[in-house]
Amino acid sequence: MKLSSPIYKLKRRAKLLARDNNIRLHEALNQIATKEGFKDWSHLASNYSETTPAEKIIRQMSSGDMVLIGARPGHGKTLLGLELIALAERINRTGYIFTLHYNETDVWDRFEKLGFNPRESDGRVFVDTSDNICAAHIIERLKKTLDQALIVVDYLQLLDQKRSNPPLDEQVRALKTFATERGAIVVMISQIDRAFELSSIGLPGIDDIRLPNPVDLSLFDKKCFLHDGKVQIEMAA
Structure with missing residues (x-):
């Protein structure tokens, strides 16, 4: 499954989401992961390896x-x-x-x-x-x-x-x-x-x-x- 953006950009997006909605970072990461088609952030991370x-x-x-x-x-x-x-x-x-x-x-x-x-x-x-x-x-x-x-x-x-x-x-x-x-x-x-x-x-x-x-x-x-x-x-x- 191809991500919509590089993983570092998804993390930045999660930080902004957490700040703007006053939620915890792990909750924001999970929301981002769900939109990318994964169960949660750990699921995304386990399926995506940054090896550049x-x-x-x-x-x-x-x-x-x-x-x-x-x-x-x-x-x-x-x-x-x-x-x-x-x-x-x-x-x-x-x-x-x-x-x-x-x-x-x-x-x-x-x-x-x-x-x-x-x-x-x-x-x-x-x-x-x-x-x-x-x-x-x-x-x-x-x-x-x-x-x-x-x-x-x-x-x-x-x-x-x-x-x-x-x-x-x-x-x-x-x-x-x-x-x-x-x-x-x-x-x-x-x-x-x-x-x-x-x-x-x-x-x-x-x-x-x-x-x-x-x-x-x-x-x-x-x-x-x-x-x-x-x-x-x-x-x-």
């Missing part, structure tokens, strides 16, 4: 983590980053997407294609498309907030495009320090070198990250690689 890469990754995230998502163009790395933002509320975090690649309209459109409307998220999702995005810009933007942040940066290599910015390795270290000190989670989307497509390897790996300048990739606690619908998640040793 975003679900797998977000369950393994911890405060202070730096996460790398790598893929060739068109293989879903940006979509995965946006899915993580859409799920940020589940782990009681505010989502921030910093992108030098897309304009704001593009980002909202991509969110809507996921079945998620950030404008209905009670101000828990923010989009920044400033041309000045770099580690210092991100840290300055967030240093006064008390929120537990889930930050997605799109994408790693573009932080290095302005000569006025510090070296890329220095920026990654600054974001790692910020994440550790503030309990934030920083996810960085990364390009994969085009030479990967000439190899016979099924999935890219850490050696396939395109680095115009050196970066200590051991700073990343978790790494996720995508290609042709396959996903591999690597944890720090």
Whole structure:
């Protein structure tokens, strides 16, 4: 049985129903489940398994983590980053997407294609498309907030495009320090070198990250690689 909306959206709908009708959350969840054709919420949950890469990754995230998502163009790395933002509320975090690649309209459109409307998220999702995005810009933007942040940066290599910015390795270290000190989670989307497509390897790996300048990739606690619908998640040793 196909759900009318992703399960996280059904849960959000139940929260609104509970608030608007002054009923308990479990009662609202059961009402939503009944409308979806299930006996109750536990029946729905037992028949619907959330196994998307975003679900797998977000369950393994911890405060202070730096996460790398790598893929060739068109293989879903940006979509995965946006899915993580859409799920940020589940782990009681505010989502921030910093992108030098897309304009704001593009980002909202991509969110809507996921079945998620950030404008209905009670101000828990923010989009920044400033041309000045770099580690210092991100840290300055967030240093006064008390929120537990889930930050997605799109994408790693573009932080290095302005000569006025510090070296890329220095920026990654600054974001790692910020994440550790503030309990934030920083996810960085990364390009994969085009030479990967000439190899016979099924999935890219850490050696396939395109680095115009050196970066200590051991700073990343978790790494996720995508290609042709396959996903591999690597944890720090």
